[in-house]
Amino acid sequence: MTNEQLKQEDLKYIFHPCTQMKDHETLPMTPIKKGKGVYLEDFDGNKYIDAISSWWVNTLGHSNEFINEKIKAQLDDLEHVLLAGFTHAPAVKLAKKLVEITPKGLDKVFFADNGSSGIEVALKMSFHYFRNKGEVRPYFVSLENSYHGETMGALSVSDMGLYKDIYNPMLIETLQAKAPSNQTIHEANLALEDMEKLLKKRANEISAVIVEPLLQCAGLMNMYHPYYITGLRELCTKYGVFMIADEVAVGFGRTGKLFAVEHANITPDFMVMSKGLTAGYLPLSIVMLTSHIYDAFYCEYDVKGTKAFLHSHSYTGNPLACTAALASIEYLEKFNIIEENQEKIEFISKQLKRFENLPNVENIRQIGMVGAFDLKGYKSEDRIGLEVYKYALSKGVLLRPLANVIYFMTPYVITKDELKKVFDVAYDAIKLL
Numbered sequence: 148m149t150n151e152q153l154k155q156e157d158l159k160y161i162f163h164p165c166t167q168m169k170d171h172e173t174l175p176m177t178p179i180k181k182g183k184g185v186y187l188e189d190f191d192g193n194k195y196i197d198a199i200s201s202w203w204v205n206t207l208g209h210s211n212e213f214i215n216e217k218i219k220a221q222l223d224d225l226e227h228v229l230l231a232g233f234t235h236a237p238a239v240k241l242a243k244k245l246v247e248i249t250p251k252g253l254d255k256v257f258f259a260d261n262g263s264s265g266i267e268v269a270l271k272m273s274f275h276y277f278r279n280k281g282e283v284r285p286y287f288v289s290l291e292n293s294y295h296g297e298t299m300g301a302l303s304v305s306d307m308g309l310y311k312d313i314y315n316p317m318l319i320e321t322l323q324a325k326a327p328s329n330q331t332i333h334e335a336n337l338a339l340e341d342m343e344k345l346l347k348k349r350a351n352e353i354s355a356v357i358v359e360p361l362l363q364c365a366g367l368m369n370m371y372h373p374y375y376i377t378g379l380r381e382l383c384t385k386y387g388v389f390m391i392a393d394e395v396a397v398g399f400g401r402t403g404k405l406f407a408v409e410h411a412n413i414t415p416d417f418m419v420m421s422k423g424l425t426a427g428y429l430p431l432s433i434v435m436l437t438s439h440i441y442d443a444f445y446c447e448y449d450v451k452g453t454k455a456f457l458h459s460h461s462y463t464g465n466p467l468a469c470t471a472a473l474a475s476i477e478y479l480e481k482f483n484i485i486e487e488n489q490e491k492i493e494f495i496s497k498q499l500k501r502f503e504n505l506p507n508v509e510n511i512r513q514i515g516m517v518g519a520f521d522l523k524g525y526k527s528e529d530r531i532g533l534e535v536y537k538y539a540l541s542k543g544v545l546l547r548p549l550a551n552v553i554y555f556m557t558p559y560v561i562t563k564d565e566l567k568k569v570f571d572v573a574y575d576a577i578k579l580l
């Protein structure tokens with residue numbers, strides 16, 4: 148196949164995600180032949196640094212030999228088996244490992260197969276817990292500017308007009324509280340006050356509060372102080388509602404610690420993970436929960452099934468995906484990745500400083516391995532992010548700005564030289580606007 152053949156055949160058959168397909172009348176598709184480390188390569192040998200980790204999933208580089216070998220070995224043994232009534236070593240080993248490395252108290256593991264389905268599980272299970280206790284609590288609280296996925300429940304608790312507004316008539320009604328809009332303790336306090344007002348009034352109708360700890364990724368990379376998460380934990384306990392930590396995007400080292408909630412030193416009632424869980428190799432999601440929640444579903448068989456959690460996805464706990472997850476965790480530990488990243492985090496911080504002197508840049512921010520800033524002075528019709536995307540791609544870097552927000556979220560295996568190239572290209576792109 149050639150680049151040209153793929154481009155043409157693609158547009159003939161594929162309806163792409165998150166895309167106005169008409170854009171591709173002028174915007175060329177980028178066919179990828181292979182990936183290695185931080186690089187993606189097309190059929191003409193052009194290479195692109197994947198500076199957004201292929202939608203935030205790829206933590207340890209493309210075609211990582213360590214992970215490849217483990218998946219290949221698993222493939223010869225078992226590719227898939229249902230997880231009801233049957234089990235397999237990769238699922239059991241992974242569950243055991245996750246209980247060891249997640250915050251104390253998260254003792255049970257429920258498998259699903261992508262971020263959104265994991266969110267659905269956490270929402271349904273928290274609602275169902277209260278049903279099993281004889282209460283009906285139909286509401287969930289999420290934060291303004293939140294994003295938890297695009298299936299119906301996950302979209303209902305999200306606050307992204309762009310993805311949500313059109314579907315509002317068919318979504319479930321949820322409640323929203325203020326999100327801290329920057330990294331100050333002052334903002335965290337204001338948002339906590341708002342949350343408390345809501346919980347004080349309506350806690351007995353609310354099953355859970357769902358939150359993206361420290362970083363609202365799709366919410367234009369809004370970063371906030373861990374103090375908010377500490378305070379939210381206290382409020383959820385005080386008012387008797389569950390706290391769901393959506394670590395789908397931030398889990399597995401993005402924020403500089405293995406899990407973002409570690410910055411606040413708390414244990415949520417549910418923790419949802421996906422993306423970096425398998426280092427971006429295969430779709431898998433996991434909902435960690437406390438034994439206390441698990442126990443509420445544990446009882447004698449009931450023919451109506453009302454107390455059992457009868458939620459299932461066909462590919463739940465797929466053995467290849469579990470193997471990828473185990474290999475990814477082993478890699479993180481073996482090569483001390485989280486600690487090694489600290490130097491890269493400082494490097495990113497220095498690189499971000501360079502942008503302070505650009506007149507069209509504001510609100511430079513960073514948390515761990517994620518850096519971001521806003522471009523000011525443009526209207527949404529300018530589609531300024533698209534201009535940056537096109538320029539960066541022409542220079543061998545894959546950036547995918549969110550509206551006017553430029554962000555950097557590379558695989559952890561990037562070198563300083565490669566990081567420098569990413570920032571140099573972004574700098575030039577912005578200077579040329």
Ligand SMILES: Cc1ncc(COP(=O)(O)O)c(C=O)c1O
Nearest residue numbers: 261262263294295296359395396
């Ligand atoms: C915080 C968060 N939650 C949930 C999701 C949904 O995950 P998926 O795209 O795998 O359904 C995403 C996806 O970007 C996310 O960023």
